[in-house]
Amino acid sequence: MLRIGDLEIDFALREVRRDGAPLRVGSRAFDILELLNNANGELVSKDEILRVVWPRTVVEENNLQVQISALRKVFGASSQLIRTVSGRGYKLLQCTNVVRAEHVRDTQPDAALVTSFDDSQVISNGSNVHLVGRDLTLAEVLTVLKHRETVTLVGTGGIGKTRLAIEAARKAAPAFPDGVVVISFSSVTDERFALDAAAAGLRIKNANAPLSINTIVDAVRGKRLLIVLDNCEHVVGSAANIALALRNSGHVILATSREPLRIPDETLYPVPPLVVPEAASTEGAVLLTGAAQLFLARVKGVAPEFAVDKKTVLLIGAVCRALDGIPLAIELAAARAALLGIEVLGNRLNDRLRILTGGCRTAPPRHQTMRATLDWSYRLLSEIERSVLRRLGVFVGGFTFDAICFLTVDQDASTWETLEAFCGLVSKSMVAAQLDGNDRRYRLLETTRDYALQQLDDNGERNAASAMHARYLLTLFGEAPANGTERTDEKRLADFSCELGNVRAALEWSFSSSGDPSMGVALASATVPYLFDLSLLSECCSRARQALAVYDSTMDCEIPSDSVLKLRAALAAGLVYTNGPGPEARHEWMNLYADAVLQRNTEYEACALWGLWNAHQYGGEPRAALLMAQRFCDLARGRADVTQSLLGMGIEGITLHYLGDQLQARARLEEMLAAYDQSAHRWSATGFHIEHGIVARATLSRVLWVQGSE
Ligand SMILES: Nc1ncnc2c1ncn2[C@@H]1O[C@H](COP(=O)(O)OP(=O)(O)OP(=O)(O)O)[C@@H](O)[C@H]1O
Ligand SMILES: [Mg+2]
Known part of the structure; x- marks a missing residue:
């Protein structure tokens, strides 16, 4: 059998097929094609063609030309492969996309030796669609093949390793005049039969002698073959031995496997997914x-x-x-x-x-x-690898290695065993690694994730894993430890952006019927401020509201006392931006104020007073705003809080300006700005990360303008 581009030329059936459908080729044209093919790229003279194809007839030469042009028509885009050698005859060129796929049908392996061998599927499956979207990948694989003797295409099931390997073998074929051989382990059910499959692929018949790796190596000694070892993962030990022995005797190995062969000098080529469009693509x-x-x-x-x-x-x-x-x-x-x-x-x-x-x-x-393709991989995992994989199903949008350790801490396995299992999952292409700057994150492909979740359900572990997941996120974003190794605010916000999908999933689980409401309230309280900081204001308000409603209706909600204050502050701050500084926001600031006073929490009392000042000031009630600003100043003074005292002066100045008292306004604003240092006087409460100096300066310039000052 011969393949040329998308054509299959089946000499046994005397058929030419495109996309699996037979094409009309006359018997003389087919005879000519066979003759040219048998010449292995050498010239076949016109005389010889006429003698063989029309043995008992004398025909005009133009009969031959008619048949050749019919063949060229059938060849379509590859018609130039039938080369006319002027005045002499014709050649069938062996261009790069021709593979002599002898192993497909010409191979009649000894049945006693071969248990299973189905590489006809390897080639024919899906061959009605050209290799799509792999120009770059194919070029890279071919470059690697030029320089390395053992190349393994690795990747998850169905990513296209086999398809790519076959295409690469086709393209690389001219560089291997001794031939290209595909050995498929795809349906070899037992490691012991891997040698038989190899022998069959290499067309070695020696039913009388026991088959060994040496027999195989000896049979192809002195040649330089490109040997494709396809689907090695389930017989990886034997496949690795075969690859090593054949490579060491001068052949080039192109393997496909869901996990590496792990032999010396193996070059891994991770097959990427096909490029997918971005979310907002045209x-x-x-x-x-x-x-x-x-x-x-x-x-x-x-x-x-x-x-x-x-x-x-x-x-x-x-x-x-x-x-x-x-x-x-x-x-x-x-x-x-x-x-x-x-x-x-x-x-x-x-x-x-x-x-x-x-x-x-x-x-x-x-x-x-x-599911079957994932079952195939799942079966090849160890017990602990399976258990870790199942738990990873609860992560949405990736995870870090720390997260895995946290999630598996209750397993009867040491950290080292978990580490080993995790590395196993990465190398078996069940977990994808992605480097984001210096941070390494991992993820399950969506189909793998669905599979892991299904397995969690089947093993009755879903709820426990979700609870651990929520606990992990609470640990990550809950109260910071009091030692000096704390992450900076920026780092915490960056971490939060990465974990947003996980936080959402954990909140949804916590507030679901099988969840844990206390966990939900605590987690919402720890995370809604980040939603505010990321300008996800509607989500900030709605998650805060949901958590407060659960808190109000759940009697035994055990959460730290300031969690509710945090939720109220984030809700009120969010409302200022989503609904404006109107009655709703004012109402929430009042709620916060009442709770803060009851709990004697002066930090949140200050937040509430500022919020109330803001709501009155920009709600058109400067007198009420002035009262709030004065209370804010009193509180700051009472707490000896330098930053808030300065900020209080600023807001008082702003309100005085609006009330028409430009003299007092100017005095307050100038006093504030004289002492204010942007880097030292920061207020990190949610909603107050604004640059207070700029606001004060802008107001002061208006004051000066109103006063007519230069
Ligand atoms: N680039 C591509 N263009 C067209 N079809 C493709 C492409 N890549 C893969 N396919 C098709 O997708 C299916 C899966 O591809 P393939 O068999 O190569 O996957 P695999 O990675 O070898 O899977 P496994 O790990 O199960 O062996 C096949 O039907 C194949 O023909
Ligand atoms: Mg494959």
């Missing part, structure tokens, strides 16, 4: 991404009438994003979309594992559904 930008192109190619293959308008394209973009650009998941989704429509598919994607089924009948069983 229709054109979506269509440029590999993921969307694969989706469309697949959907059109199944349902050519599938209509593609702007809305559909944008939905396809969203689906590809939700599937993290994993080709197998995209293929399964496209098949479903062809059947159900893209909108139905899009709405069902929160249950990915159920909807991503119905794979191609010719695909291996582990590619029939997304």
Whole structure:
């Protein structure tokens, strides 16, 4: 069998197929093609062609030309591969995208030796769609292959390792005149049979002698083959031995595996997902991404009438994003979309594992559904790796290594065992690592996460894991430890941005029927100020309100006394921005004031007074505002708080200006600005991170203007 681009030339069946469908090729044309192919790229003279193809007839030479041009038509874009050598004959060029896939059908391995060998699937599965979105990746793999003897394409199930390896082998074939061989371990069920699969792939028949690695090495000694070892992960020990022995005897190994072979000088090439469109991409930008192109190619293959308008394209973009650009998941989704429509598919994607089924009948069983492909990996994990993976399912939007340690602290495993298990999960491509500046974070791909959650449910561990998750976030953002190793405010805010998805998930779990309301109130109190700082003001208000309502209605809510004050302060501060400094905000500042006085918490009392000053001042009631400003000053003085005393002078000055007392206003503002130092006089309470000096200076300039001063 010969492959040229998307053509399959099957000499056994005397058939030429494109996208699996046979093309019309006359028998003479086929004879010529076979003759040219047998010449391995060498010239075949016109005389010889005429003699072989028309053995008992004398024909005009133009008959030959007609057949050649018919063949060129069939070859389409690859027609230039049939080269005319002027006046002499023809050649079939062996260009880079030709693979002599002898191993597919010509191989008749000895049945006694070969237990399972299905690399016909490797090649034929999905071959009706060109390799999509891999130009750069393919070029990189080819470059690595030029310089390294053992290259392993690693990545999660269905990411496209096999497809890429086969394509790379095709392109690299001309550099390996002794040949390219694909050995698939995909359906080898036991490590012991890996050697048999290798022998079959290399067409070694020696049923009488016991098969050993040496027999295999000897049989291909003296050649330099490119050997693709496909799907090694479930026989990784044997595959590694075979790879090492063959590499050491001069062959080049291109392996695919969900985990590395871990042999000396192995070069790992992590296969990335297909590029997916950004969230706000335009229709054109979506269509440029590999993921969307694969989706469309697949959907059109199944349902050519599938209509593609702007809305559909944008939905396809969203689906590809939700599937993290994993080709197998995209293929399964496209098949479903062809059947159900893209909108139905899009709405069902929160249950990915159920909807991503119905794979191609010719695909291996582990590619029939997304669950099957994950089952395949899950089975290869150790008990502790499985347990850690399950727990990781509760994280939304990634996690740090510290988070994993926290979440697994109750397991009967030491930190070292957890570390080992975690490294195992990363190397088995179940956990993806992402470097964000100097911080290393990890994440599960969305389909893997769904799978982990499903496993948590099946093992009755979901609630316990969610509780640990919420506790972890509370520890991370709750009260800071009193020692000097504290993170700066900026660092805490940056950490919070990274953990926003986790915080939201933990709050939702805490306030759910199976959650823990006290945990929810404590966590909301620890985190709503960050929502304010990130300008997520509506969310800040609604989460604070939710937590306060739960607190008010839950009798046994055990939380630190100032947690409620924190919630009230964040709610009031948020309302100023979402609803303006009107009655609602004033009401919440009053609530805060009352609670703070009752709890004798002067810090929050000061916040409330400032808030009330602000609400009155900008609500058009400067007299009431002046009263609040004076109380604020009194309180600051009583607490001997220099910063707040200065800020109090500032707000008094502002209100006096609005009341028309420019002399007093100027005196207050000048006194404040004379002592104010932006870096020293900071008030870090929620809502008060404003630059008070600028506000005071701006007001002072208006005062001077009103006074007519220079
Ligand atoms: N770039 C691509 N263009 C078109 N189809 C692709 C591409 N990458 C992968 N596919 C298709 O996606 C499916 C999964 O790809 P493949 O078998 O290569 O995954 P894999 O990483 O080898 O998975 P496994 O770990 O299970 O062996 C196949 O049907 C393949 O044809
Ligand atoms: Mg594979």
